[in-house]
Amino acid sequence: MAAAAHTHDPGLRVDALSRHFSGVKAVDDVSFRLAPGETVALVGPNGAGKSTLIQLLSGIERPTAGRVLLGGRRIDGLAPERIARLGLGRSFQTSRVFPALTVWDSVLLGTQAGLLRGRHGRLVTAAAEVAGELFGLPGWRRRRAEAEALAEAALKRFGDRLWPRRGQPAFSLSYANRRRLEIARVLAAQPRFVLLDEPAAGMNPSETAELAELLLALRAEQPALGLLVVEHKLSLVRRIADRVIVLNQGRVLATGTPAEALDHPEVVEAYLGRSRARPVESDAHHG
């Protein structure tokens, strides 16, 4: 992408979004924007609606009301694969890959969302892909090489954590490495916007700090990338977020810089259910 191109991109826009489940207002009239190049953290106590919001943005849930726009185009109601192909990638709390696939194949599969987008937004069908593999068409050979280069870059981003283990099945990885693999899989698709669902869950403080540095390096390298990170670990949130949105009972309770949003008395109260205490600076998981 050209250096200045993203300045005209309206990014991801969430407009008066609601999702109700028979009386439960899981997400209730939520609006915000994620601009290209921005890192926004979505925090809130258990049941605040964070997971439901991620499900709505990635097309897994349909909203009861409201709209989601990506680059000015309405995406609510589109299928998850379509949304991924339009450049909105997401990670899952538990690894999405088949556990028996190798680390390498898991990430290679991840590249498909990006490559299948095609040069003119054309959808490339699976049948065309198989034919390409069988007949070794030059275009497909080139695509294959492109996919392998993306997979290699995504794995090497994690230093020697994943690359030397690329031949191992995903299930043999440590928990932290499975979280890393999940992020590598998302990045391999070259998304323009990424939703990370609790990327540091189960990581110890030093692994969490390492992840924060990795995300900062990613931003430095891809200045137009927009990140929306759902995370309970406030050490990570304070390190990486430009802006924090605090959800409580489906609604936006506070928004601002990490210091403004997280030290807000109502936020402290919502998190801990009592006043005069500070929000969780420990890496305790509240899920």
Ligand SMILES: Nc1ncnc2c1ncn2[C@@H]1O[C@H](COP(=O)(O)OP(=O)(O)OP(=O)(O)O)[C@@H](O)[C@H]1O
């Ligand atoms: N499929 C569903 N059917 C009924 N209620 C649901 C459904 N999904 C979520 N909810 C309810 O919506 C509310 C928000 O849940 P959600 O999982 O989005 O919160 P969360 O902020 O992600 O919580 P956590 O931090 O525990 O993951 C909760 O009251 C939950 O019970």
